[in-house]
Amino acid sequence: MTPSARLSASIDLLAAMEATPRKPADAVANSFFRERRYIGGGDRRAVSGLVWDIMRAWRRIGWHLAEIGAQATPRLLVAASLVLKGTGVEEVSALFEEGRFAAGALTLKERDSVHALARRTLDMEDMPRAVKLELPDWLMPELEATFGDALEQELAALSEPATLDLRVNMLRATRPEAQKALAREGLHAELTPLSPWGLRLSGRLPVTSSTPFQDGRVEIQDEGSQLVAAILGAAPHMRVLDYCAGAGGKTLALAMMMENKGHIAACDVAEKRLDGAVRRLRRAGVHNVERHLLTAGDKWAKRRSGSFDRVLVDAPCSGTGTWRRNPDARLRTTRQDLDELLVKQAQILDKAATLVRPGGRLVYATCSILSAENTQQIDAFLKRNSAFHLVPSDSTELPESLNQTSMFALTPHKNGTDGFFAAVLERKAEVAPEAAAAES
Numbered sequence: 544m545t546p547s548a549r550l551s552a553s554i555d556l557l558a559a560m561e562a563t564p565r566k567p568a569d570a571v572a573n574s575f576f577r578e579r580r581y582i583g584g585g586d587r588r589a590v591s592g593l594v595w596d597i598m599r600a601w602r603r604i605g606w607h608l609a610e611i612g613a614q615a616t617p618r619l620l621v622a623a624s625l626v627l628k629g630t631g632v633e634e635v636s637a638l639f640e641e642g643r644f645a646a647g648a649l650t651l652k653e654r655d656s657v658h659a660l661a662r663r664t665l666d667m668e669d670m671p672r673a674v675k676l677e678l679p680d681w682l683m684p685e686l687e688a689t690f691g692d693a694l695e696q697e698l699a700a701l702s703e704p705a706t707l708d709l710r711v712n713m714l715r716a717t718r719p720e721a722q723k724a725l726a727r728e729g730l731h732a733e734l735t736p737l738s739p740w741g742l743r744l745s746g747r748l749p750v751t752s753s754t755p756f757q758d759g760r761v762e763i764q765d766e767g768s769q770l771v772a773a774i775l776g777a778a779p780h781m782r783v784l785d786y787c788a789g790a791g792g793k794t795l796a797l798a799m800m801m802e803n804k805g806h807i808a809a810c811d812v813a814e815k816r817l818d819g820a821v822r823r824l825r826r827a828g829v830h831n832v833e834r835h836l837l838t839a840g841d842k843w844a845k846r847r848s849g850s851f852d853r854v855l856v857d858a859p860c861s862g863t864g865t866w867r868r869n870p871d872a873r874l875r876t877t878r879q880d881l882d883e884l885l886v887k888q889a890q891i892l893d894k895a896a897t898l899v900r901p902g903g904r905l906v907y908a909t910c911s912i913l914s915a916e917n918t919q920q921i922d923a924f925l926k927r928n929s930a931f932h933l934v935p936s937d938s939t940e941l942p943e944s945l946n947q948t949s950m951f952a953l954t955p956h957k958n959g960t961d962g963f964f965a966a967v968l969e970r971k972a973e974v975a976p977e978a979a980a981a982e983s
């Protein structure tokens with residue numbers, strides 16, 4: 544593709560995103576490229592790179608365009624993004640050339656806007672704080688309360704592109720073995736500093752076509768997500784429930800911790816997601832997992848009440864901890880979305896708690912950085928459920944810095960992971976009748 548054809552494809556992709564504002568940008572991009580198989584890998588990466596850069600600067604570019612009285616059309620967003628990041632006006636105009644597959648020349652009005660932007664830079668002193676930080680206005684107080692003075696640093700780290708983390712499947716290989724196997728295919732990975740199973744690649748590399756991925760020695764999983772699985776402390780022969788299992792990302796890690804021994808029930812309300820786990824479980828050589836689709840009026844949970852040693856609630860959440868990967872979500876999340884999620888999380892937590900055996904443990908986790916979804920949910924749960932209390936994790940797989948912690952809130956800035964929260968709760972053992980009588 545010529546540089547102008549790449550701009551043209553970027554403009555089309557932005558228009559497709561604008562047409563489906565509630566759909567995650569990566570889902571729109573996937574269908575966009577599926578329908579245009581003629582766009583090769585290098586071009587696809589260049590087009591996505593440009594569009595993702597624009598999304599990371601969405602409010603700031605929009606603010607500049609509003610300041611000069613221009614409309615934020617996909618064409619102007621692309622042109623403005625280039626100019627505001629220092630590309631000369633003439634160079635940008637030349638990129639918008641005529642020709643088959645090209646972006647087409649800038650109109651007179653567009654040229655005027657580009658000229659008006661020439662004296663500006665992406666970040667300006669007089670921008671409102673929420674614009675500078677690429678946040679919806681309503682989220683500012685939430686995040687100020689969570690991060691205080693560290694807000695700028697935390698959000699800057701959440702704007703950086705994410706690393707690509709892998710979890711080595713110890714059922715199939717050790718970390719050094721997997722690392723060597725990847726290196727033989729040109730994929731150079733470092734050990735992750737916190738997870739004992741993690742490898743880190745920098746940049747978007749074609750991992751899924753590599754042999755170690757295809758034969759189940761490695762799985763894509765952020766280091767923070769690996770630590771959420773680790774904090775549960777699942778061990779061989781336990782009965783474990785992954786209540787919001789989705790496509791099984793954490794189920795796979797739990798099965799590995801259990802050395803494929805014991806039983807895992809992986810539940811979810813979304814059939815398609817749960818189906819997505821089948822191939823991954825097979826590839827990883829996991830065979831101690833039963834999948835169960837939760838439906839209204841289902842007796843499954845009732846029959847298993849109080850029967851699990853460990854229960855993981857990887858709750859549906861705002862996903863604010865994964866903004867590095869989904870920069871569009873930063874501006875798509877609404878106050879109403881959050882309010883609905885808070886209700887849902889509390890309901891799921893209460894339901895999942897009934898499945899924990901006396902003396903058993905429940906881990907509540909989110910990939911959110913908002914205290915409303917994290918510590919505040921735990922505080923409220925403990926007030927509603929006096930049978931539970933916070934306890935230090937008994938996992939032997941946590942790094943020293945998190946050893947025996949009862950709660951963590953990881954962030955890209957502090958830990959180099961996605962933002963993840965986890966809290967360990969224990970259901971108090973039932974007091975035996977004789978003991979109760981002696982106490983009274």
Ligand SMILES: C[S@@+](CC[C@H](N)C(=O)[O-])C[C@H]1O[C@@H](n2cnc3c(N)ncnc32)[C@H](O)[C@@H]1O
Pocket residue numbers: 768786787788789790791792793794810811812813816837857858859860891
């Ligand atoms: C954060 S995702 C889980 C990701 C998954 N654990 C993983 O590691 O790949 C949250 C999941 O909760 C599921 N969910 C939503 N409402 C639920 C409910 N009422 N009960 C159980 N699962 C629910 C969603 O379908 C979604 O798959």
